[in-house]
Amino acid sequence: MHGNDVKNSGVCPVVHGANTSMEKPVTRWWPNALNLDILHQHDARSNPMDPDFDFHEAVKSLDFEGVKADVRALMTESQEWWPADWGHYGGLMIRLSWHSAGSYRLADGRGGAGSGNIRFAPLNSWPDNASLDKARRLLWPVKKKYGNALSWADLIALAGTIAYESMGLKTFGFGFGREDIWGPEIDTYWGSEKEWLAPSEQRYSDLSDPSTLENPLAATHMGLIYVNPEGVNGVPDPKKTAAQIRETFSRMAMNDEETAALTCGGHTVGKAHGRGAVDNIGDAPEAAPMDEQGLGWSNPGQHGEATNAFTSGIEGAWTKDPIVFDMGYFEMLFDHEWHQVKSPAGACQWEPVRIKEEDKPVDPTDPSIRHNPMMTDADMAMKVDPIYNEYCQKFRADPEYFKDTFARAWFKLTHRDMGPKANYMGPDVPKEELIWQDPVPKGSTGYNVDAVKAKIASSGLSNEDLITTAWDSARTYRGSDMRGGANGARIRLAPQKDWVANEPERLAKVLAVLEPIAAEAGASVADVIVLGGNVGLENAIKAAGFKVDVPFTPGRGDATDETTDSDSFSVLEPFADGFRNWQKQQYSVSPEEMMLDRAQLLGLTGWEMTALVGGLRVLGANFGGSKHGVFTNREGQLTTDFFSNLTDMGNSWHPLEDGTYEVRDRKTGKTKWTATSADLVFGSNSILRAYAEVYAQDDNHEKFVRDFVATWNKVMNADRFDLSA
Template sequence: MQQGDGHTGGKCPVLHGSNTNTSAGVADWWPNALNLDILHQHDRMTDPMAEGFDYREAVKSLDVEALKADLTALMTDSQSWWPADWGSYAGLMVRMAWHSAGTYRAADGRGGATTGNQRFAPLNSWPDNVNLDKARRLLWPIKQKYGNSLSWADLIALAGNIAYESVGLPTYGFSFGREDIWSPEKDVYWGAEKEWLAAGRYEDSADRDSLANPLAAVQMGLIYVNPEGVGGEPDPLRTAQDVRITFERMAMNDEETVALTAGGHTIGKAHGNGRADAIGADPEGGGLAEQGLGWSNSNGTGHGRDTMSSGIEGAWTTNPTKWDNGYFYLLFTYDWELKKSPAGAWQWEPVNIKEEDKPVDVEDPSIRLNPIMTDADMAMIKDPEYRKISERFYNDPAYFADVFARAWFKLLHRDMGPRNRYIGPESPQEDLIWQDNIPAGSTAYDVAATKQLLRDCGLSQADMIATAWDSARTFRGSDLRGGANGARIRLAPQKDWVGNEPARLATVLSSYEVIAEQTGASLADVIVLGGAVAIEAAAEAAGFTAEVPFAPGRGDASAEQTDVASFAVLEPVHDAFRNWLQGDFAASAVEMMLDRAHLMGLTAKEMTVLIGGLRMLGVNHGGRKHGVLTQREGTLSTDFFVNLLDMGNVWRAAGDEVYEIADRQSGAVKWTATNVDLVFGSNSILRAYAEVYAQDDNREKFVKDFIAAWTKVMNADRFDLH
């Protein structure tokens, strides 16, 4: 089949508009249409692996020692098509792993190294990821060799770890278990800009803390900050503000920030030896003959000393293929002045540096060149707090190496969940507070007797269901944080969150603590079991006998195991499932409902059945009646869907995102509702689900589907069960 000009006439065999990218879609015709794609991505249809394939089991058969040996050999196996700087790929592999893990942001737990998403757009073509396509292509023979027992996500992260070991850093450890995705992620909001490196994600550009949530990077297409300075204008003190805010949003403190900055720049170099306008299209925009590679470079040979990446040119240390304290030695030994790289980028270079302190050229060791620093590097000695930390690291290299190794481990593993999910012989046994570890709970108590105590405890069904929901709804599939396991809802900060109704919560927990003491069950189990008991009663009131599945064994985390500041980002400011929204937001309540449902791992069907069921159970925040479209509150009925879709009603606005549902004949108001209620009748996709549950023959199906979705939420953080 010929391409391009090879068409010689006749009828085109492609049915235009059926599946091409050029046809107009729903979003083109109706830009404000609700997009439910976030709830339907990464399903079995995109996965090439066999039904039932379990990567976390497959990786346990991996020959880790052989793999590490192969990766170590690769570090110095320079390939002619992409020669290694000074004969070592360590710097390149570190940058690849760093830029994979470094997309993580604490606000929503998205990004990070756990999915191998750097293989796909937009990340594979970000300006900050220039030439990382070469790093992944260098790894391909190893991926090909180890096959299904080694994911790309694990391989990319491990390559960075082995790179550091190859230059002499004792790393802290490594865990396998990152599962690959097979298509670009639709759930990560990288910013609203429509062009690379555009600025505009600050409410006030002078206030660097006004960076739009949940973003961490300062510009579209950057991992962190602009290396030349804020807006490309060098000013280390101002850049320090960007660095601090960005790393805080990645869950790193000042000491970890300095360690990562220094350790990342201890090996390797920046590349900018040539004209920036000589660089070709990114991988996603390249032609067929490029075969997924991008950024072709017509500067000289296009690689080696002529490589173009960031535009900044030079190494940070005298010995860029060795782990040492050279970064701080140069920073503190010399004065630094601004200069332009060959590509025209701002960079800092030392004044009157000794010849022996200069790094050698990547191709010719007889040539010595100036080292460089970025504006972010200069911030490490210009910002007063960063300077104190830098001085300590300079004077105590062993301490610096230890802090860096731990921070690097955290960077690679922050989104992998608690330590009991770690796989492999090098997984550290130390409990780290950022892992949110939870002790194992008892399974040796009488569940039936505990359920009876809960039935007799005097609490309302709504209070029991709301408490179980509030405990579990914090779960985020993005970084496996939150959830009911650990019963952290009884600890600071969660016990005081407005969304958890502290006064009501305290009353419920006081009763539950007595039951836990009597039975030997964990409080976490009692909270979840209380919700199950109440739902079973509500199903019985609807005429169905149902048992909510329950698996004992949750543990109770202690205050010492809970990083209060770290958990603050999990605080809900909205919950469509309990029809609650606090404050004003740029996103609509409906969009935030989809975002929360996705973080909890729910499908559109599961979201629909949970919303409808929870409305009927009367668990709205603060006892509000919006969306409680029934005369039999507390019954697990389909009334929400039946009454929402009833054409005997009329729907009308009655205030800020509040609506009235009135009788079409008399005009009498029957119920009130919010936009997250009415969307299940107005959106064509959600209405299709609502119609299923409004059918007379699906009342029992509704109860079964609700219980299944409820159980999924309650068990989302029971990693021992799935």
């Protein structure tokens, strides 16, 4: 047999696993290597749409009323392959929308309904999302019909809203405009556990204190959206469950009243499914055999009957009329005594001690049969916790207030990660502007920009002060939930004006100069802060011998204390900023990993991050005037010195006991500069070094300036949703 002849050798002609494994080969062999994949996870190569496709333009052409009518009709068109409970898919579609939105957490803005991420692993195969693959497949004819103008993300969020409307709730509204992603979100940390539903102790430092839940996590277990419905670690105790609910929902941006409304309103309709043995249920979608075609959790014992569906293992409906949005949940919960039982699948749940036969819900398939209702430990928490109980009694006494409170909370749940109202599209966008939407009034565009620039230039503020203030104002933006950024100039309001990262004393000095300039010109402070950064940058570019204009688009507005939810904004506080070579304290995560996280939230690519860091170093933009990483003798000029000196083999690099480094002349041993790992990673990481070498080349000085300016402008305008509305 010839060396290349494998036809009859019995050897597979492809490399096993190399092209299909989720495990990255670099980090498999070198687990401490900095993985830059999160900066390139949704690049153009993964997007099947045409390069000139504009989703938001496409949405404007969508037949909104037609979509809603088709989704509404789907609710009561029970299909044999997955029959609906009581002939109505409302409960299933609500759960789909809820679990899509419910992965959102306030700490980093990741998760949520805004990208259609529930279609991909790991979310599509979480134990808590069992059978939601069926809901998505039921919606496919609607998605197929309306095509590119209707994203999966919008359709999934809409399904639950239409479900509630079809069951009698007057909803608060709906906004289209969520754009789909085309692969898993590898930037999201869901926990360190190696198994689904592992004991909660693995993510709490003290399970008796829910506030010790590891940040940025919100759910109590790997694979759950919120809390364990059977109780803490599966042990029923409504008081303990209430404490976990409070912490979890607060981390998902909900207060106690909203939490109570969502729990009660969510369980006013639908049912849980746990009839049969869990051992009979097939693998989740990601592990299911190919012939299942993307579906998971096969149930050979279902026999085409809704009654036999299996999801959580808990079994039963909460109310007498599970396809009607009414006050039945409160009547059931508070008018009965409850005791612990086990579901047919062995899950812990609660049932009434005594209940009349006519008050029981009928079987989802056979209306001649009635079953006991049930409550989860989370439901019992609404009864035993004094704060939740008080809200429940208020709701029960005023049904219209309950319905309105729930409708608003549902709207918040399904829209929280869409950012400001400018991102909402369609005829059902509420006119009312809500504080959690971070409202910013429209700013003026009629002032003389050149005159303002001239006043800033003659103000006496240094280029470094202007550049760092603009950067600090804009860097809070996070694309995960489209919050933060320079628009609104919230850097001058609490809590941002007092953040250590913003150097409050320096910030106050700069604002004291810029605010009068804005007032005199009729411009917003937000515009003038960004314009000031541009002025400083243009001066630095000119000093380096180049002529490159820094783009500027006026129209930012100024937020007020009244339109700023200061508690909600506290989670945006930076505790590290590799771009300014600063961190508040030493963390278990390296400075370069924290910088990478910030770059991803800002929407930067690897080369954009590289250009920004190298430029900000030579501009002298470090926190507190630190000289770490300022590899230049021309500080204040936008040069490529950071890269040329980093890659110069005439230098050597030496770690110090405090975790920093010295850069020494290789011949003389003289210390030339100091650095942090957030500097030297651009020389040690093979990918970042490749970018650094591009900018260190003799023919790329002007390219670097142009790239820096383009990236700077991208960050300054990251939150200008008004420009694309």
